[in-house]
Amino acid sequence: MSEIASAVFDTTSPVPKPKKPWVKKSVLPGFGLSIGLAALYASLIVFIPLAGLVLKSLELSWPELWAVVSNPRAVASYQLTFGASLAAASINLVFGLIVAWVLVRYDFFGKRVIDALVDLPFALPTAVAGIALTALYTTKGWVGQWFWLADIKVAYTWLGVTVALTFIGLPFVVRTVQPVLADLEAEVEEAAASLGASRWQTFSRVLLPALLPSLLTGFALAFARAIGEYGSVVFISGNMPYKTEITPLLIMTKLEQFDYAGAAALGTVMLIFSFVLLLLINLLQHWSHKRTGG
Numbered sequence: 001m002s003e004i005a006s007a008v009f010d011t012t013s014p015v016p017k018p019k020k021p022w023v024k025k026s027v028l029p030g031f032g033l034s035i036g037l038a039a040l041y042a043s044l045i046v047f048i049p050l051a052g053l054v055l056k057s058l059e060l061s062w063p064e065l066w067a068v069v070s071n072p073r074a075v076a077s078y079q080l081t082f083g084a085s086l087a088a089a090s091i092n093l094v095f096g097l098i099v100a101w102v103l104v105r106y107d108f109f110g111k112r113v114i115d116a117l118v119d120l121p122f123a124l125p126t127a128v129a130g131i132a133l134t135a136l137y138t139t140k141g142w143v144g145q146w147f148w149l150a151d152i153k154v155a156y157t158w159l160g161v162t163v164a165l166t167f168i169g170l171p172f173v174v175r176t177v178q179p180v181l182a183d184l185e186a187e188v189e190e191a192a193a194s195l196g197a198s199r200w201q202t203f204s205r206v207l208l209p210a211l212l213p214s215l216l217t218g219f220a221l222a223f224a225r226a227i228g229e230y231g232s233v234v235f236i237s238g239n240m241p242y243k244t245e246i247t248p249l250l251i252m253t254k255l256e257q258f259d260y261a262g263a264a265a266l267g268t269v270m271l272i273f274s275f276v277l278l279l280l281i282n283l284l285q286h287w288s289h290k291r292t293g294g
């Protein structure tokens with residue numbers, strides 16, 4: 001009995017510490033160090049440069065700042081940049097889904113080559129893409145000459161800007177939707193058809209709810225990429241003020257004129273627009289996830 005009591009009241013023996021259920025082993029450093037490194041990296045790469053952009057634009061007085069960002073030339077560039085980006089992302093939303101569907105659901109000769117070519121806009125320098133598209137879509141180009149017969153001019157118009165933005169944005173939709181389609185087994189479609197569902201009902205009620213989050217993600221990525229595109233557009237647009245001048249080109253023009261504050265002001269406007277639009281798209285994605293139970 002005395003041995004048991006001495007063992008119970010022995011304060012010299014180590015007391016095991018209770019395990020914390022929320023602590024998990026990880027190959028990365030501890031939470032404090034990991035979040036510190038992540039915050040430092042994000043600050044150096046993203047937050048500090050963006051803050052510097054805003055602070056540079058505030059060197060202008062409010063009347064000067066408003067005069068720069070509301071100039072008719074600047075407003076025309078906003079309309080072209082965001083309008084063409086929205087049109088290109090919408091086109092890629094439809095045709096990116098079709099391309100992903102063909103690559104996942106069908107086997108055919110040259111499939112690997114086409115699958116690899118989808119990533120070409122990622123690897124191709126934007127200036128090279130712009131030169132190639134301009135050569136193809138001028139009135140004497142291989143493709144543009146046929147449009148010209150129908151009295152449609154592509155190069156050096158807003159339509160050419162949309163074509164260039166569609167070209168660089170397609171991989172974002174295809175590569176976002178493709179793995180989701182691969183996880184959807186064809187038996188699900190066959191089961192819906194055996195239950196009497198039409199092709200449209202199968203797509204709208206079975207496939208679309210599962211694909212909607214990835215489609216919105218691909219749309220957001222393509223749209224965001226198109227807003228900031230410069231190299232592939234500057235050649236095919238013609239760069240005519242009030243007509244085919246995009247906002248990134250107008251920013252470059254102000255930099256060449258050593259108007260750094262004015263360029264920063266236009267960049268801040270683009271930053272605000274991008275944040276608002278991406279916030280709306282993320283809210284839409286959250287709604288779709290909640291709706292589909294994802």
